[in-house]
Amino acid sequence: MANIISDETIEYVGILAKLELSGEEKEQAKSDMGRMLDYIDKLGELDTTGVEPMSHVFPVHNVFREDVVTNGDTREELLSNAPQHKDGMFMAPRTFDTPG
Amino acid sequence: MNILDMTAAELSATIKAGRTTAVDAARAMLERIEEQEGMYHCYVTVDSEGAMAQAREVQERIEAGELTGPLAGVPLAVKDNLCTAGLLTTCSSKILGNFVPTYTAEAVSRLKKAGAVILGKTNMDEFAMGSTTETSAYGATKNPWNTNYVPGGSSGGSAAAVAAGECYYALGSDTGGSIRQPASYCGVVGMKPTYGTVSRYGLIAYGSSLDQIGPLTKDVTDCATVLEAISAHDSKDSTSVERQDTDFTCALQDDVQGMRIGIPNDYFGEGLDEEVKASVLKAAGELKKKGAVVERFDLSLVEYAIPTYYTIAAAEASSNLERFDGIKYGYRTADYAGLHNMYKKSRSEGFGEEVKRRIMLGSFVLSSGYYDAYYLKALRVKALIKKAFDEAFAKYDVILGPVAPTTAPELGASLSDPIKMYLGDIYTIAVNLAGLPGISLPCGIDQKGLPIGLQLIGDCFQEKKLLRAAYAYERARGAFQLRPGTDKRMERNLPNGKQTKGTEGAEKIKQTEQEGQSHE
Numbered sequence: 001m002a003n004i005i006s007d008e009t010i011e012y013v014g015i016l017a018k019l020e021l022s023g024e025e026k027e028q029a030k031s032d033m034g035r036m037l038d039y040i041d042k043l044g045e046l047d048t049t050g051v052e053p054m055s056h057v058f059p060v061h062n063v064f065r066e067d068v069v070t071n072g073d074t075r076e077e078l079l080s081n082a083p084q085h086k087d088g089m090f091m092a093p094r095t096f097d098t099p100g
Numbered sequence: 101m102n103i104l105d106m107t108a109a110e111l112s113a114t115i116k117a118g119r120t121t122a123v124d125a126a127r128a129m130l131e132r133i134e135e136q137e138g139m140y141h142c143y144v145t146v147d148s149e150g151a152m153a154q155a156r157e158v159q160e161r162i163e164a165g166e167l168t169g170p171l172a173g174v175p176l177a178v179k180d181n182l183c184t185a186g187l188l189t190t191c192s193s194k195i196l197g198n199f200v201p202t203y204t205a206e207a208v209s210r211l212k213k214a215g216a217v218i219l220g221k222t223n224m225d226e227f228a229m230g231s232t233t234e235t236s237a238y239g240a241t242k243n244p245w246n247t248n249y250v251p252g253g254s255s256g257g258s259a260a261a262v263a264a265g266e267c268y269y270a271l272g273s274d275t276g277g278s279i280r281q282p283a284s285y286c287g288v289v290g291m292k293p294t295y296g297t298v299s300r301y302g303l304i305a306y307g308s309s310l311d312q313i314g315p316l317t318k319d320v321t322d323c324a325t326v327l328e329a330i331s332a333h334d335s336k337d338s339t340s341v342e343r344q345d346t347d348f349t350c351a352l353q354d355d356v357q358g359m360r361i362g363i364p365n366d367y368f369g370e371g372l373d374e375e376v377k378a379s380v381l382k383a384a385g386e387l388k389k390k391g392a393v394v395e396r397f398d399l400s401l402v403e404y405a406i407p408t409y410y411t412i413a414a415a416e417a418s419s420n421l422e423r424f425d426g427i428k429y430g431y432r433t434a435d436y437a438g439l440h441n442m443y444k445k446s447r448s449e450g451f452g453e454e455v456k457r458r459i460m461l462g463s464f465v466l467s468s469g470y471y472d473a474y475y476l477k478a479l480r481v482k483a484l485i486k487k488a489f490d491e492a493f494a495k496y497d498v499i500l501g502p503v504a505p506t507t508a509p510e511l512g513a514s515l516s517d518p519i520k521m522y523l524g525d526i527y528t529i530a531v532n533l534a535g536l537p538g539i540s541l542p543c544g545i546d547q548k549g550l551p552i553g554l555q556l557i558g559d560c561f562q563e564k565k566l567l568r569a570a571y572a573y574e575r576a577r578g579a580f581q582l583r584p585g586t587d588k589r590m591e592r593n594l595p596n597g598k599q600t601k602g603t604e605g606a607e608k609i610k611q612t613e614q615e616g617q618s619h620e
Contacts (some may be wrong), residue, residue, distance in 0.1 A: 008408070009464075012467070013460050013463050013464050013467070015459075016396075016418075016442075016454075016459050016463035016464075016466075016467060017418060017447075017459045017462075017463040018422070018425075018440075018444050019444060019447055019448050019451075019456055019459065019460065020441075020444040020445055020447075020448045021448065029457070029460055030458075032457055033460060033461055033471050034490055035251065035455075035590070036410065036461055036518075037474075037517075038412055039406075039407055039466075039519055040407040040410065040465075040474060040478075042403070042404065042407050043404060043407050043408060043411075043477050043478060043481050043529065045404075046401075046404060046475075046484065047483055048477065048480035048481060048484065049112040051484060052480070052481075052483060053184045053310065053476045053479030053480050053483065053583045054480070054482045054483035054486060055139040055479060056309060056339070057295055057309075057486060057534060057535030057560070058296065058341065058503075058534075058535065058560075059420075060338070060339055062338070063335070063338040064165065073365060077204055078428070078429075080200070081198075081199060081200060081202075081428065081429035081430075082427070082429060083345075083426055083427070083429075083431075083432035084427055084432070085431075090427055090428055092427050092439060092442075093436060093438055093439045093442050094384050094437045094439070099349075100182065
């Protein structure tokens with residue numbers, strides 16, 4: 001395998017992806033990602049000098065509209081999907097420690 | 101004719117003529133679902149009450165003359181990554197196990213306006229990531245042709261539901277072949293339209309630059325009818341394209357005289373099953389007999405499509421799936437210490453293995469230091485692949501080839517080796533990268549008794565050419581018995597592995613295949 005994924009790399013990817021992996025999962029992820037990257041390295045065979053990266057097949061432009069509210073009030077329905085809500089707001093875990 | 105065996109177009113005509121009702125059709129479908137789901141597991145959610153209520157309302161409006169279209173009163177199934185207001189939408193993931201959308205996907209809304217009756221939500225690979233419907237958090241769907249085999253994926257539940265007669269037609273989504281490949285494995289028609297033709301509003305995003313919604317149907321006529329109903333410009337999807345030529349049913353003509361059809365040599369190389377090859381070339385022969393000009397050519401770059409796709413799709417997935425954080429909807433872990441730990445634990449527990457694999461790969465290829473080498477490189481190769489298709493379509497109206505290298509694999513045979521599973525998408529994936537339309541339709545049965553699919557690929561906005569070629573081929577091929585009678589189906593699924601090919605439709609195709617060996 002040409003691509004060796006280090007512990008640091010998989011740790012970093014876990015932070016970016018917001019995933020927590022067990023020791024066993026980390027080993028599996030290192031091996032899976034290494035194999036995928038080996039496979040993707042095949043693209044290196046192609047000379048793409050001077051080729052513009054193509055995000056969209058057609059020219060797409062930003063679409064603007066007037067800043068007018070068109071949807072109705074669905075607050076209650078939206079909140080009913082939330083794991084926790086209170087006083088018409090989503091509840092999230094505490095983000096900062098209380099200064100003490 | 102039993103209403104259960106009708107196509108969508110036939111059923112709506114029968115309802116219109118007053119010989120049956122939308123209510124009877126919905127009830128018959130629900131009874132069949134009840135009877136068969138234990139075997140096939142096509143659905144994540146069956147909405148019996150809702151379907152009957154819709155059917156009653158639709159029937160009244162048909163009788164009042166308000167609904168006159170070709171899909172009025174016809175029950176359908178919707179892939180579980182399309183939002184349906186008030187109806188559970190799980191994406192076959194644990195993380196959306198309790199998600200009830202507050203709005204409905206535009207494609208589904210358009211069908212509802214046309215008088216469709218939604219039976220339920222179909223099973224899929226989790227977040228549409230997979231090729232077998234085995235990555236679903238709610239169990240695998242079985243192929244109705246033989247329950248030891250997968251239905252394909254990711255729209256496997258939709259394809260199996262159509263094949264098993266558990267709906268008249270279904271909606272799916274196709275990011276790298278997820279409509280066409282399961283359609284092929286299940287012996288039904290499936291189409292991925294040109295990017296931007298069907299609004300993605302309400303489709304839970306996987307690879308946004310590649311995703312398109314499309315129909316899975318019993319025949320080409322239904323395919324054109326459904327596509328016509330769901331195609332329209334939508335201001336709620338910024339990539340939606342304005343086009344005036346969405347009267348797709350006009351293309352249902354048995355005429356391919358002078359149509360230029362190219363067969364890529366690269367699609368018939370190593371890895372292609374001999375029976376699939378013979379069957380697909382036989383289909384090309386049928387079109388030639390009808391006056392099409394069939395030629396072989398070199399498409400090039402075919403082997404680069406899969407690595408390009410997985411880089412781009414994983415990158416987009418890693419970004420799109422950031423929204424699942426356990427705050428506004430979906431799964432939240434029970435125990436956590438602080439916000440970031442909650443995010444990480446909810447996501448790690450809520451997502452399945454394949455989804456995590458792609459999110460991690462995507463995060464990696466987008467990370468600083470690797471972005472140019474992987475992500476931008478893939479976008480450059482994408483431009484080259486698009487150019488190769490542009491050159492092909494300067495010479496040909498339609499490209500013809502197989503949908504997948506083999507017929508359906510056995511359950512459990514694909515998941516152990518992800519790269520091997522990815523290779524199964526080799527003929528479908530480039531179509532998404534280039535934004536092209538592609539259609540899959542049945543063209544034969546292999547020795548195992550499993551359907552073989554033919555793929556036709558068109559240039560952007562050339563769905564009509566595809567539909568015309570597909571319709572002409574379908575006429576030449578003759579009836580393809582989608583769903584053999586229950587007794588016969590049971591016969592084919594004998595547990596001792598003895599498989600008979602005892603359906604009339606299958607026999608007929610076998611016969612014509614052998615007769616047609618000489619012309620290619």
